[in-house]
Amino acid sequence: MSPQTDVDTMDAQTDTILSLEGVDSGYGEVQVLDDCSLHLDAGEIVCLIGPNGAGKSTVLKTAFGMLTPWTGHVRYHGEDIGGMAPEDIVREGIGYVPQTENVFGSLTIAENLRMGGVARNDDIEPVLEELYDRFPLLEEKRTAKARNLSGGQRQILALARALVMEPDVLLIDEPSAGLAPNTADGVFAEVQTVNELDTAILMVEQNAKKGLGISDRGYVLDQGTVRFEDRADALLEDDEVGKLYLGG
Numbered sequence: 001m002s003p004q005t006d007v008d009t010m011d012a013q014t015d016t017i018l019s020l021e022g023v024d025s026g027y028g029e030v031q032v033l034d035d036c037s038l039h040l041d042a043g044e045i046v047c048l049i050g051p052n053g054a055g056k057s058t059v060l061k062t063a064f065g066m067l068t069p070w071t072g073h074v075r076y077h078g079e080d081i082g083g084m085a086p087e088d089i090v091r092e093g094i095g096y097v098p099q100t101e102n103v104f105g106s107l108t109i110a111e112n113l114r115m116g117g118v119a120r121n122d123d124i125e126p127v128l129e130e131l132y133d134r135f136p137l138l139e140e141k142r143t144a145k146a147r148n149l150s151g152g153q154r155q156i157l158a159l160a161r162a163l164v165m166e167p168d169v170l171l172i173d174e175p176s177a178g179l180a181p182n183t184a185d186g187v188f189a190e191v192q193t194v195n196e197l198d199t200a201i202l203m204v205e206q207n208a209k210k211g212l213g214i215s216d217r218g219y220v221l222d223q224g225t226v227r228f229e230d231r232a233d234a235l236l237e238d239d240e241v242g243k244l245y246l247g248g
Ligand SMILES: Nc1ncnc2c1ncn2[C@@H]1O[C@H](COP(=O)(O)OP(=O)(O)OP(=O)(O)O)[C@@H](O)[C@H]1O
Pocket: 027, 030, 032, 050, 051, 052, 053, 054, 055, 056, 057, 058, 059, 204, 206
């Protein structure tokens, strides 16, 4: 496979929901993303992998308006949302699950979920009830403080909270971070379920094999630039990607 050439870009663009196009981005004077281009299509799970510091989280932060692209575009359903405020991006239909500190520990599960709906003007009760049906664990622990949840349970809560806005795109930063393998598998299974219910997912994952294992396509980011992109199964089988990025 050659870098950036094997995906049929024309086909892939037809039902693209979210894209970064030639984006440079960073923090203050420090450039992290360098001419970064990638896209997420309807129905997909796309996994971003790459070494520490490659800029994976920076892609999500730029897509979510926490960073403004220095150059290039972030498009959502064709509209340029680069630099739009996160609270407006949430209303547009993009949810974000940060890697750490993604729940309010001193609030209950029910309160955390309600916080997920503050940007909605309509009645969120039916949505909350649906989420309790889908995540019985949260229903059971409605009145418990989030700080008393296990790591895996917190990830489920963070995921569910992002779903209160009924996004059509979810950006998820390292859902397996800090979790034991079995627990991580449970979280990945929930991510797949969310996707099956019609939410496209752009996910950053350190555990590249597991992340790609549940994904349709993947990108390998290195030094702020996409080095490889392909179907996830092709990336998993690619010798060069395996040697350089998947631990051989
Ligand atoms: N708030 C910040 N201010 C300045 N530099 C930052 C900030 N956040 C991240 N960086 C730097 O940007 C670069 C890319 O960070 P980023 O978190 O996007 O990488 P990553 O690929 O997600 O890495 P990791 O797998 O370690 O989380 C790193 O060099 C990091 O030190």
